[in-house]
Amino acid sequence: MDNKFLEQPHETTKIKKVIGIVSGKGGVGKSLVTSLLAVAMSNKGYKVGVLDADVTGPSIPKVFGIKEKPFADNNENIFPVKSKKDISIMSANLLLERETDPVIWRGPVITGIIKQFWKNVLWNELDYMFIDMPPGTGDVPLTVFQTIPVNGIIVVTSPQELVSMIVEKAVNMAKMMDIPILGLVENMSYIKCPDCGKEIKIFGESKIDDVAKKFNISVVDKMPVNPEITALCDKGEIETAPDGNLKNIVDIL
Numbered sequence: 001m002d003n004k005f006l007e008q009p010h011e012t013t014k015i016k017k018v019i020g021i022v023s024g025k026g027g028v029g030k031s032l033v034t035s036l037l038a039v040a041m042s043n044k045g046y047k048v049g050v051l052d053a054d055v056t057g058p059s060i061p062k063v064f065g066i067k068e069k070p071f072a073d074n075n076e077n078i079f080p081v082k083s084k085k086d087i088s089i090m091s092a093n094l095l096l097e098r099e100t101d102p103v104i105w106r107g108p109v110i111t112g113i114i115k116q117f118w119k120n121v122l123w124n125e126l127d128y129m130f131i132d133m134p135p136g137t138g139d140v141p142l143t144v145f146q147t148i149p150v151n152g153i154i155v156v157t158s159p160q161e162l163v164s165m166i167v168e169k170a171v172n173m174a175k176m177m178d179i180p181i182l183g184l185v186e187n188m189s190y191i192k193c194p195d196c197g198k199e200i201k202i203f204g205e206s207k208i209d210d211v212a213k214k215f216n217i218s219v220v221d222k223m224p225v226n227p228e229i230t231a232l233c234d235k236g237e238i239e240t241a242p243d244g245n246l247k248n249i250v251d252i253l
Helices: 030-043 058-065 107-119 137-147 161-176 209-213 229-237 247-252
Strands: 014-022 048-052 088-091 126-133 152-157 181-188 219-221
Touching: 014 030, 014 137, 030 058, 030 088, 030 152, 030 229, 048 058, 048 107, 058 088, 058 107, 107 137, 126 181, 137 161, 137 247, 152 161, 161 181, 161 209, 181 209, 209 219, 219 247
Parallel strands: 014 126, 014 152, 048 088, 048 126, 152 181, 181 219
Antiparallel strands: none
């Protein structure tokens, strides 16, 4: 990656690791994985922040139950909103009058907002920043990869065969941008029968292991469909989710 495009964060900000969470398409649970990783690392005692770069489809504030607006001082510095467990969060949805208002902005405005979230937000000292990226390989992923010093990405997918093809696009983009791929996470991999405990693969046999082998990367976690976690997201209580989710990827961060 060409470092000449990298932007510097605010002078008071020191971030040790920046991890991007990406997906080739929407609806695979990318924001859920981002949130669970942030909570898991916070529970380990690390200082954590989440930059919600999915500007037109932001869900991070909802998952964390945050409605508070960020504060900005006279120097145009922005202070992130803190979650119940002191996770620093910044999202375009926190800037809207109502959380259901649509974000109808053109590409240059959206990428400008992402740069502001990086440069003008006083993140202070963080051990980990997780960036929830929009799906696909468009303006925002390109802006993030070119302007923010991303240490690595986690690719989130689901088992459908079509998704495997789309995952290859995200993996290829990361390789072209020289961004390390920490691993693949397959969400909705199966559902566990509440009576017998059998794992039922509701989307059929996954092709993700073939994709991982092709690109010499690892499938680090396979997450089941979990109605309890879904309910916690709906209630804005993701921070009360039990530990143990995404254990393998947490162990290598």
